[in-house]
Amino acid sequence: MSLRYALLALLRVGPLSGYDLQKQFAQSVGHVWHAPDSQIYPELRKMVQEGLIEAEEQTRGERGIRRVYHVTPAGERDFLDWMEAPLDYQRVRDPAHLRAAYLEATTPESARRFFERHIAEWEGELQQWEDELVRIETVSNAMLIRRLAVTPEAERERTIAFKHFAYEGLVERARGEIAWGRRGLELLDRLER
Amino acid sequence: MSLRYALLALLRVGPLSGYDLQKQFAQSVGHVWHAPDSQIYPELRKMVQEGLIEAEEQTRGERGIRRVYHVTPAGERDFLDWMEAPLDYQRVRDPAHLRAAYLEATTPESARRFFERHIAEWEGELQQWEDELVRIETVSNAMLIRRLAVTPEAERERTIAFKHFAYEGLVERARGEIAWGRRGLELLDRLER
DNA sequence: CTCATCATGTAAGGAGTTACATGATTGG
DNA sequence: CCAATCATGTAACTCCTTACATGATGAG
Numbered sequence: 001m002s003l004r005y006a007l008l009a010l011l012r013v014g015p016l017s018g019y020d021l022q023k024q025f026a027q028s029v030g031h032v033w034h035a036p037d038s039q040i041y042p043e044l045r046k047m048v049q050e051g052l053i054e055a056e057e058q059t060r061g062e063r064g065i066r067r068v069y070h071v072t073p074a075g076e077r078d079f080l081d082w083m084e085a086p087l088d089y090q091r092v093r094d095p096a097h098l099r100a101a102y103l104e105a106t107t108p109e110s111a112r113r114f115f116e117r118h119i120a121e122w123e124g125e126l127q128q129w130e131d132e133l134v135r136i137e138t139v140s141n142a143m144l145i146r147r148l149a150v151t152p153e154a155e156r157e158r159t160i161a162f163k164h165f166a167y168e169g170l171v172e173r174a175r176g177e178i179a180w181g182r183r184g185l186e187l188l189d190r191l192e193r
Numbered sequence: 194m195s196l197r198y199a200l201l202a203l204l205r206v207g208p209l210s211g212y213d214l215q216k217q218f219a220q221s222v223g224h225v226w227h228a229p230d231s232q233i234y235p236e237l238r239k240m241v242q243e244g245l246i247e248a249e250e251q252t253r254g255e256r257g258i259r260r261v262y263h264v265t266p267a268g269e270r271d272f273l274d275w276m277e278a279p280l281d282y283q284r285v286r287d288p289a290h291l292r293a294a295y296l297e298a299t300t301p302e303s304a305r306r307f308f309e310r311h312i313a314e315w316e317g318e319l320q321q322w323e324d325e326l327v328r329i330e331t332v333s334n335a336m337l338i339r340r341l342a343v344t345p346e347a348e349r350e351r352t353i354a355f356k357h358f359a360y361e362g363l364v365e366r367a368r369g370e371i372a373w374g375r376r377g378l379e380l381l382d383r384l385e386r
Numbered sequence: 387c388t389c390a391t392c393a394t395g396t397a398a399g400g401a402g403t404t405a406c407a408t409g410a411t412t413g414g
Numbered sequence: 415c416c417a418a419t420c421a422t423g424t425a426a427c428t429c430c431t432t433a434c435a436t437g438a439t440g441a442g
Contacts, residue, residue, distance in 0.1 A: 001428085002288045009295045019393050032291045034284035039430065041395055064438050066393065083299035087288050087307065089314045091227035093402090094363070095195045095280050098225045101359035102202050104344075104352040106276035114280065121282045151297075158384055159297040165380055166294035169373040170287070176369050180362040187358055191351055194401080212421050232402065234423055257410050259421065286430090 003043055004052070006033045008071060008079040011053060013147045015070040018044055028143040031132050032166065044069060052078055100184065112188055119181035126174035133167045136160060196236055197245070199226045201264060201272040204246060206340045208263040211237055221336040224325050225359065237262060245271055293377065301385055305378065312374035319367035326360045329353060 006029045010021060021044070022037045035043075044067075047053045052075030055067040071079075096118055103111045135141040139148065144163065148156055199222045203214060214237070215230045228236075237260075240246045245268035248260040264272075289311055296304045328334040332341065337356065341349055 002286070002291055003429085006291055009291075009298075012298075017393080018395095019391095022393095029291065029294070031285070032294060033286050033288070036431075038395080038432080038434095041393095045395095060393075060438065064393070080298065083292065083295070084303040086310055087292060089289075090402095092224070092318065092363075093195070093226050095226070096282075097359045097363055098195055098199055098202075098222065099276065099280060100362065101222070101225060101356045102276070103355040104348060105202075105205075105273065110277040117279055125285065155297060161380060161384060162296040163294050165377065166290045169293065169370075170285075170290055172369055172373065173366065176365055177362075180365065184358065187354060191354060196401080210421080211423095212419095215421095229403075231404080231406095231423080234421095238423095253410065253421075257421070283430095 002033055003035050003039065004047055005079060005082050006030075006035070007040070007043060007047070008052065008075055010143060011069055011071045012076065012079065013143060013150060015056070015068050017066050017068050019066075021069065024143050028141060031128055032170070047075070051075070108188055108192055112185065115181045115184035115188070118184070119178050122174045122177040122181065126171060126178065129167050129170045129174060133164065133171060136163050136167060195226055196228050196232065197240055198272060198275050199223075199228070200233070200236060200240070201245065201268055203336060204262055204264045205269065205272065206336060206343060208249070208261050210259050210261050212259075214262065217336050221334060224321055225363070240268070244268070301381055305381055308374045308377035308381070311377070312371050315367045315370040315374065319364060319371065322360050322363045322367060326357065326364060329357050329360060 006025070007021065009029055010016065010024055016024065018041055022040050025035065025040065044053065044055075048055055048069075051072055053069045054072055055069050058066045058068060060066050099114060103114070106114075132141070136144060139145060139160070144160075147159060151159055199218070200214065202222055203209065203217055209217065211234055215233050218228065218233065237246065237248075241248055241262075244265055246262045247265055248262050251259045251261060253259045292307060296307070299307075325334070329337060332338060332353070337353075340352060344352055
């Protein structure tokens, strides 16, 4: 259910077309909440039906349509309600730690590949999040710039601080996973001796 | 798709009825991969259809049925194949960090509640995982005892080591989340000044 | 004229959630 | 006889994934 709030978070900054939204999404909130366009377009339509956003339809050339979405007062309220409501935490479902718990069933080589892959995966994520952290620090992310442009001076510090803090948390988690993976490789070394 | 491998991991140790499996699940692999019984029973049926497990039907009293499942050679192979195959990592979808990135939209009080809840959630998980870690160290988990009973002496160390290592990773992640939550509260203190 | 980008979707299926539903056996 | 536990599910729904599908516009 968080997809719509991720979308509202972007649209609250200012109206965007589905296409632009989807592009901006991938470069901002998508680092925290991934969604493909095949999920974004239908969700936007549902949000229109529920009155959270409205579409201004523009024609493109002869037959093309371009829908520019903006948040309605109901959508604004829904977003703020969500921000105040307790978050629902999903039950744990962790394939990597599941597999790790049963690695005795496989060969040392495939256990090694597993940890190497784990490290590589999280190094990829780490890179993304560190890059984003730099873009936040240097205020060079497009959505953040747009956000700050419509934010009163007094709230700019907070706005940046929270985004920075969120990505810091993700960076630390990635580092933790990488450290765990490396210790997994060391464990294999010890067990093979 | 990991549910069936979590189930196979348990059934590989020895045959269990759906009910027993579901109970053992909650006390072992369920700490890493949660699944409710309403998901376990249908999955077992599907696995029977696909030939990964077989059910020995026992009567209970007049009309009751009890199905005791055991892994077939095809199921064993499927499990080992999964253990060797690269794990598929899901794209990030993290409601807590999503919300954290937009906390400027809400009141300091509700931001505070958010971090307090985050800490409490992860402290709950931490407790579960630490308890399980102790049960692994002291070899007092029922499934682990059963597992070791059918494991040759030479592989017992590995078996325990991997489970211990998996839960260690989870414990560290929980500690990381708690530390992040606490730093969130400190950030709020600083911003409110 | 053609390719990159703009622009918008549908359809089928898998996985998980929540709620509901039923009945048997055993111990007190 | 009643409650706890044993035992097994179904049904409806949401969310997400993967693959497919189409066409317009603008720059070179």
